[in-house]
Amino acid sequence: MKKSIGDNMIPKVWSFERGLDLVKRAGYDGIELWLGDMPWFQMATSDAEVRELRRKIESAGLVVSNVSTGLHWASPLSARDPKVRAQAMRIVEREIETAQLLGTDAVLVVAGLVTEEVPYNEVYQRCVDALRTLGPTATRAGVKIGIENCNSEQRFLLSPREFRQFLDDVNSPAVGIHLDVGNIHDTGFAEQWIEMHGPRITRIHLKDVLKHRGRSGDQSVYTNLFLGDNDWAAIRAAMRKVNYDGWLIAEMESRYRFARDQQFHDTAAAMDRLIAGDL
Template structure:
């Protein structure tokens, strides 16, 4: 895919152009923020190269984002990259823009950190959106991602951290549909989100 860390210039530039088109779509849809997948460090894309490549791409996108008032939220994915809240904080801070921030995924961080600590370190000014999903440390691989309240996410600590920093943005669930009666999953998600938001735990 057209990652912003891709070593081939043509593919890398196409990735930047695609994000610019997505910014335009966000304006049309009145979406305040856009999730940006940073890319993946591999045996052929070194950490330092990928870091510089992504940084250069974000600089090229910054003007568009600011002009059109669409936030670019860099997501903490399983990409062997930006696995520290301090490093993520410092990366977005270098752009000195309220339109360059973090799309923080609570479940993605469980394997290598504590989501409540990430939330407090990143702070309200950097977190543009929140992804809610759970992750089971017992399974501890890609199949460990699961529905809310079924994994290892410390939900009370997460919600307390969000309240403490004054986060008022979106909470977006990212969970798979039920294999049977998938529409029931919508009601279950809604009920669980009510519990989290209302503090009924």
């Protein structure tokens, strides 16, 4: 397995080049690029500019592990407004295009959002329809679409069987699950999700979670690796059982008030121990 971390962890006041240097020195193999999150990688970023990002990444001794985006929280595939849905489709298409330019074969997509106004069944069908349309595009590009399990934040696809049925209904070899072991905080156990989805896992996001502490104000349930309630030995055993040997990508909240670069080093060291099974 190989280690990656998102470019959205780079302090906002840093340059891309300075961030890449830190990622490399901390011991990562690659970097996850977040479309729309950082100034250097936006929907308006040209193909030539994307190629230049790849050049800088490879010059730093890294590769792109995958392309992700948070843009679907504002523009979901499940929106009732057809203009919003069209924008959501274009976001996925641009992820696929940039993945090709960056030399990676996976993108992350947040499939849909259940709200008081847009009910579950409506969200489900719109997302299935959208992904059936996008699947052939991804196949032609040689890219896998990984639907992220955002669980309670989406109020959608809350159990592993439910998620498996969703993928069955989409019925595309180019659409799988980008499995986030921290997002399962109040809807199950990450190791069970890994075992159930196995070969459909496109990438794995890593973070820990405080399952026994609910949200209070702006307090998050998420924390650094090994500080929360995830059963990391069981997670490692499940990855071994399904022969997962792909990218592990740290998706951390910035917790360090001082020496912020230290979080990169500490997270990489924890990932090394997880990969080695030294738990």
